[in-house]
Amino acid sequence: MKYSQLLIPTIKEVPANAEIPSHQLMLRAGLMRKVASGTYIYLPLGFRCLQKAINIVRQEMNKTGAQEILMPSVQPIELWQKSGRDVDYGETMARFTDRHGRENVLSPTAEEVVTSLAANELKSYKQLPFNLYQISFKFRDEFRPRFGVLRSREFMMKDAYSFHADDESLDVTYKAMYDAYCRIFKRCGLEYVIVQAESGEMGGSGSDQFTIPCENGEDVIVYIKDSPLAWNIEKAPVDALEKQKAIKNPPKPEEVHTPKVGTIEAVCEFLKTKPKDMIKTLIYSCEDQIIIALLRGDHDANPEKITQLLGGKANDLADEATIAKLTGAAVGFAGPVGLMEKADHVLIDLSVAAMAIGITGANKTDYHIKNVVPGRDFKLEGDNIQVADIRNAIDGDTYQGKKLLFKRGIEVGQVFKLGRKYSSKIGAKFLDENGKEQIATMGCYGIGINRIIASAIEAGNDKDGIIFPISIAPFEVIITQAGKDDDIKDAAKKLHDDLETAGIEVLLDDRKERPGVKFKDADLIGIPIRATIGKRSLAEGNVEIKLRAESDSKNVSIEKASEEIQTIVNSLKEKLNI
RNA sequence: CGGGGUGUAGCUCAGCUUGGCUAGAGCGCCUGGUUUGGGACCAGGAGGCCGUAGGUUCGAAUCCUAUCACCCCGACCA
Numbered sequence: 297m298k299y300s301q302l303l304i305p306t307i308k309e310v311p312a313n314a315e316i317p318s319h320q321l322m323l324r325a326g327l328m329r330k331v332a333s334g335t336y337i338y339l340p341l342g343f344r345c346l347q348k349a350i351n352i353v354r355q356e357m358n359k360t361g362a363q364e365i366l367m368p369s370v371q372p373i374e375l376w377q378k379s380g381r382d383v384d385y386g387e388t389m390a391r392f393t394d395r396h397g398r399e400n401v402l403s404p405t406a407e408e409v410v411t412s413l414a415a416n417e418l419k420s421y422k423q424l425p426f427n428l429y430q431i432s433f434k435f436r437d438e439f440r441p442r443f444g445v446l447r448s449r450e451f452m453m454k455d456a457y458s459f460h461a462d463d464e465s466l467d468v469t470y471k472a473m474y475d476a477y478c479r480i481f482k483r484c485g486l487e488y489v490i491v492q493a494e495s496g497e498m499g500g501s502g503s504d505q506f507t508i509p510c511e512n513g514e515d516v517i518v519y520i521k522d523s524p525l526a527w528n529i530e531k532a533p534v535d536a537l538e539k540q541k542a543i544k545n546p547p548k549p550e551e552v553h554t555p556k557v558g559t560i561e562a563v564c565e566f567l568k569t570k571p572k573d574m575i576k577t578l579i580y581s582c583e584d585q586i587i588i589a590l591l592r593g594d595h596d597a598n599p600e601k602i603t604q605l606l607g608g609k610a611n612d613l614a615d616e617a618t619i620a621k622l623t624g625a626a627v628g629f630a631g632p633v634g635l636m637e638k639a640d641h642v643l644i645d646l647s648v649a650a651m652a653i654g655i656t657g658a659n660k661t662d663y664h665i666k667n668v669v670p671g672r673d674f675k676l677e678g679d680n681i682q683v684a685d686i687r688n689a690i691d692g693d694t695y696q697g698k699k700l701l702f703k704r705g706i707e708v709g710q711v712f713k714l715g716r717k718y719s720s721k722i723g724a725k726f727l728d729e730n731g732k733e734q735i736a737t738m739g740c741y742g743i744g745i746n747r748i749i750a751s752a753i754e755a756g757n758d759k760d761g762i763i764f765p766i767s768i769a770p771f772e773v774i775i776t777q778a779g780k781d782d783d784i785k786d787a788a789k790k791l792h793d794d795l796e797t798a799g800i801e802v803l804l805d806d807r808k809e810r811p812g813v814k815f816k817d818a819d820l821i822g823i824p825i826r827a828t829i830g831k832r833s834l835a836e837g838n839v840e841i842k843l844r845a846e847s848d849s850k851n852v853s854i855e856k857a858s859e860e861i862q863t864i865v866n867s868l869k870e871k872l873n874i
Numbered sequence: 875c876g877g878g879g880u881g882u883a884g885c886u887c888a889g890c891u892u893g894g895c896u897a898g899a900g901c902g903c904c905u906g907g908u909u910u911g912g913g914a915c916c917a918g919g920a921g922g923c924c925g926u927a928g929g930u931u932c933g934a935a936u937c938c939u940a941u942c943a944c945c946c947c948g949a950c951c952a
Contacts (some may be wrong), residue, residue, distance in 0.1 A: 307884095307885065307886095307902085308885080308886095308901065308902080308913065309885055309886045309901070309902095310885095310886080311885080311886085312880090312885085312886065312887085312944095312945085313880095313944065313945055314945095315945080315946075330944095332943090332944090333943085333944065333945090386950095387875090388950070388951085404951095405952090434952080436950090436951075436952090438950075438951080439875075439948095439949075439950065440946095440947095440948085440949095440950090442945085442946085446952095447950095447951080447952090451952065452952095453952055454952090455952085505952095514950095514951085515951090599949090612949095613949090706952095707951070707952060708952070709952070710951090710952070742951095742952050743952070744951090744952030745952085746952085747952060760912095776911090778910085778911055779910070779911085780910085809910095809913090810909085810910055810911085810912090810913080810914065811910070811911045811912070812910085812911070812912040812913055812914080813912085813913050813914095814911095814912090814913095815911075815912045815913085816912065816913045817913085819912090820913095828911075830910095830911055831910090831911080832911060833911090840911090
């Protein structure tokens, strides 16, 4: 392929609206352009990267016996009403009415459609198990698209759905997918970490996330040094904190006037105390019920843990009106004393139960109460009271006595055991050996293809540009033709043709540009191997070969160049099992 | 959706506070010439309804109002 024939609009300056390296570099290297917030055009180079990642995913999926299909992007809302996810997804799911007045959605994922397929076609246990997947654009109307392609509204996803007669069969496929994902990310040249995750909106029992550690990741990974244990923050367990020594004859609770200081920080400032001596009272509503959650002031609530304790039911922080009605005070002054009886359910974090004494809201606007002793001034036991782990791990926490460590990561894939959530609602049933009707159990397995590219760039870049793993680079080799003499052109052309014939993906930079410009562009785009043919080396009958990831170059005779480059390509590929 | 910010040439940004003549710079682009191994130099040139719509004013990029878009911080997810 000739550079001069491709649209590769590289830019020298850093785009003003791009914050993180992958976003900036994808624009600068001419991989993509933005159409609107969260939607992008993949230009020739960017699309080649996507295709290469897709091919790896496809190969590994096919190896497991999964079958590729293609489902529609426009789906009838009825299917989503059956599963109840029209509500769960809410505004994130784009909807429109067609000319006939039918309600449609733009597919954010495809459990409903694939399960309805199974409902129609699945009759007998003899058909099971099977695993269907597709690679297609998904649309989610995110509250806040950001970081370029890392959180775009339209994105390329591989989504697979497996159907099984029983849990053992699901376990087998789940493991096969898990292993396939390991191979996929390895082949894409990504250093990944597998973390235990909550299944969230998807429902179901088990889930593992494949994340790429990097500074700009949106997920927080919690892990233990020299241990395979790792969790998404939403799932990370923490040891209960040691019970604080009880204070002898603790003073009585005392109301203090705290005018207009409703936040933890403001109260601490005002009363000269620390967040960890505060008790934070959060009020949730869940299916018309009122849930109160008590946390230490320096801790954050973990919505996933709370949802689990509520039996998976959707819950949200209560609105201002509900809080005012319940507490009789403005937001910021809620406290457990005298309030707990009014709630349907009270969740007390382990660390609150471990406190000896604390300060909390008085359920009276502009007042707090100090000298509140858990167990004395509010109950820790009762029919509607549960003491549990409902918070996010923070620095200093341990699990099984070992220190928890934190880093950020990008989620590139996730595998779920869905169970019968969708199959029961949509009616994916079959007859078993005994002629008895059974509901199929399911798994689903997603990979964000764009995120593979973006996270590879997050992980692989330097001041000059992208450093692509060879497996997903737009080209494997770039030939920089430095000079316009005929012998240079001819030698470059011949090397290009030889490599192309040998099946190497090679780009010939035949532009009428100065060598400096070509070197800069080659580095920016991040093609793993560069072969330079110019006056200097050609005079000695040599070609200069340089790896993007390394600083040194070497000279190889023009006759041996093609062979040598092929050897390097193969060795780079072998490292990634390509 | 809540909070903050930005819209001026293809890109990065000055100018706006304190309204005033023809709206600027660097980079990029076009032409000619000199260059040619790490984003060259000289000369000439094209390119802007100052996001959009109203308003104030003799006069608006600049002040006011509305609106749209984009970006950042929060709740979601591949």
